[in-house]
Structure formats: structure tokens, C-alpha cells
Amino acid sequence: MDLQGKNILVTGGAGDGMGSGICEAIDHSGGRIIVNDLDLEIAREVAEKYNNAVAYKADISNADEVRQMFDKINKDVGILHGVVNNAGIGLAKYAHEAEEEEVNRLFDVDVKGIWMVSKEFVKQLLKAKQSGNIVNISSVHAFATMHRMAIYSSAKSAVNGLTRGLAIDFGKHNIRCNAVAPGMIYSEQSVSIISRWAHDPIKWMKDHKTDHQCLNSFTTARDCGNVVVFLLSDLSRSITGQTIYVDGGATNLLYNNEYTSQK
Numbered sequence: 001m002d003l004q005g006k007n008i009l010v011t012g013g014a015g016d017g018m019g020s021g022i023c024e025a026i027d028h029s030g031g032r033i034i035v036n037d038l039d040l041e042i043a044r045e046v047a048e049k050y051n052n053a054v055a056y057k058a059d060i061s062n063a064d065e066v067r068q069m070f071d072k073i074n075k076d077v078g079i080l081h082g083v084v085n086n087a088g089i090g091l092a093k094y095a096h097e098a099e100e101e102e103v104n105r106l107f108d109v110d111v112k113g114i115w116m117v118s119k120e121f122v123k124q125l126l127k128a129k130q131s132g133n134i135v136n137i138s139s140v141h142a143f144a145t146m147h148r149m150a151i152y153s154s155a156k157s158a159v160n161g162l163t164r165g166l167a168i169d170f171g172k173h174n175i176r177c178n179a180v181a182p183g184m185i186y187s188e189q190s191v192s193i194i195s196r197w198a199h200d201p202i203k204w205m206k207d208h209k210t211d212h213q214c215l216n217s218f219t220t221a222r223d224c225g226n227v228v229v230f231l232l233s234d235l236s237r238s239i240t241g242q243t244i245y246v247d248g249g250a251t252n253l254l255y256n257n258e259y260t261s262q263k
């Protein structure tokens with residue numbers, strides 16, 4: 001998969017979860033990474049790890065900051081060829097306990113942020129009469145969810161809908177839009193999140209892998225990054241409007257493996 005000569009913006013690219021796997025994969029395929037995040041110093045530290053990468057600060061939920069970031073990128077780097085809408089926040093609360101501000105913030109970042117970044121990107125492409133690629137980071141929660149995740153699940157379902165609709169709106173300009181929906185990612189960050197409800201998070205993750213996936217292996221952020229690169233590359237030139245679940249087959253199981261004794 002070849003991204004040589006391509007400038008790719010990764011929102012929330014300084015994150016040590018999905019952001020790191022996506023940036024590693026883009027760098028490996030020769031793409032130039034434009035790292036966006038909320039904190040410029042952290043984004044710069046991450047950019048220093050990659051060939052020719054540059055960093056920009058912007059809150060993707062703020063329209064002015066997004067516009068200013070695109071103006072700066074255009075002046076410094078030139079035209080972008082791809083955008084990975086990775087920046088996102090979570091919300092793990094029962095629907096009746098969530099506060100209005102938390103729900104607004106979640107939708108502002110996870111849904112409106114994707115729309116605003118995609119909007120500025122597409123305006124730039126149309127002006128330059130150039131094709132381009134958008135990859136949104138969704139989640140398995142757009143397909144099936146669990147306790148305390150109703151609101152996050154609805155935001156990620158909106159990401160899948162946005163992905164389909166943007167693909168339709170921009171297809172005639174040869175601008176593609178797809179999504180990658182990660183399942184349980186094996187990372188230090190996941191261990192720390194899972195430790196909120198499991199006293200042995202590593203055992204919990206191993207049990208998830210054997211009982212709740214088709215594949216008996218862990219999925220990493222880099223696995224998701226590789227699919228992102230595929231969707232950014234010309235190898236996927238006929239794919240648009242799709243969401244690819246990178247989850248070891250978790251969303252494919254009707255019953256868990258233990259229940260059907262098919263481990």
C-alpha cells in the first residue's frame with residue numbers, strides 16, 4: 001500500500017491509542033502525517049517521531065479553529081490528499097444519569113467535529129479540483145452495544161450514517177469516504193479502562209478474545225491503522241460509503257463461543 005507523496009491529516013493523532021497505530025501505518029506506507037490535537041506540544045512530540053510530519057493544534061468541535069487550521073496547513077504544506085477523522089471522546093454512563101453538557105460535548109466532538117473537518121477538507125479539494133479520501137473512526141458500538149454505552153453508541157451510529165451520506169455527496173468529485181470501526185483494542189489504555197469494571201483486566205481481555213471473537217487473537221491499533229491505509233490508498237479505489245469492522249469477528253457472533261461450545 002503506497003501513500004508516497006500524500007499529505008494525510010490525522011485528527012487526535014497525538015493520542016497513544018488509535019492515533020499511534022494510524023500514524024505508524026501511514027508513515028510505514030510513505031505518507032506524510034499532519035498531526036492534529038488539542039495540545040500543540042504533545043502533537044509536536046508525536047510529529048517528531050515520523051518522517052517530515054508536522055503538528056497543528058485545533059479543537060475539532062470549534063468551527064473557527066478548524067478553518068484556521070486548514071488555512072495554516074494549506075500555506076505550510078499545500079493540499080491535503082486524505083483526512084483520518086480519529087479524534088473522539090467516550091461517555092460510559094447510563095442514559096438516565098448522563099448530563100446534557102456531556103452529551104452535547106460527545107456529539108460536538110464525535111459527530112459534528114467529523115462533519116466540520118470533512119467540510120473544510122472537501123472545500124479545499126473542490127477549489128483545487130482534486131480527488132481525496134476521508135476515513136472516519138467509528139466503533140463496534142455502532143453495530144452492537146452494552147450497558148452504559150447508549151449515547152456513545154448513538155454517536156458512533158451517526159458516524160456510520162455520515163460516512164454513507166458524505167460518500168454519496170462527494171462521489172461525483174471522486175472523493176471517497178469510508179469508516180473503520182475498531183473492536184476491543186489490545187493496548188495499555190484498554191487495560192486501564194477495563195480495570196474500571198474488571199479486577200483482572202488482562203484475564204478479561206483474554207476471555208473476550210476466546211469467547212467473544214471469531215479469531216483467537218488480539219486486535220491492535222496498528223491493525224486498524226493498516227485498514228485505514230488501505231482505505232486511503234488506490235487499492236480501495238472502488239470502495240466508498242463502507243464501514244469496515246476491525247474486531248476479530250466479534251460483531252459476527254450471534255452467541256458467545258462458550259455458549260455454543262465452539263471455542
Ligand SMILES: NC(=O)c1ccc[n+]([C@@H]2O[C@H](COP(=O)([O-])OP(=O)(O)OC[C@H]3O[C@@H](n4cnc5c(N)ncnc54)[C@H](O)[C@@H]3O)[C@@H](O)[C@H]2O)c1
Nearest residue numbers: 012014015016017018037038059060086087088139182185
Ligand atoms: N481505543 C479503542 O479501543 C477504540 C475502540 C473503538 C473506537 N475507538 C475510537 O478511536 C478514536 C480514538 O480513540 P482512542 O481510544 O485512541 O482515544 P485517545 O484518547 O487515546 O485519543 C484521542 C485523541 O483525540 C484528541 N482529541 C480529543 N478531543 C479532541 C478535539 N475536540 N479536537 C482535537 N483532538 C481531540 C485527544 O487529545 C487524544 O489525543 C475515537 O474516535 C474512538 O471513539 C477507539
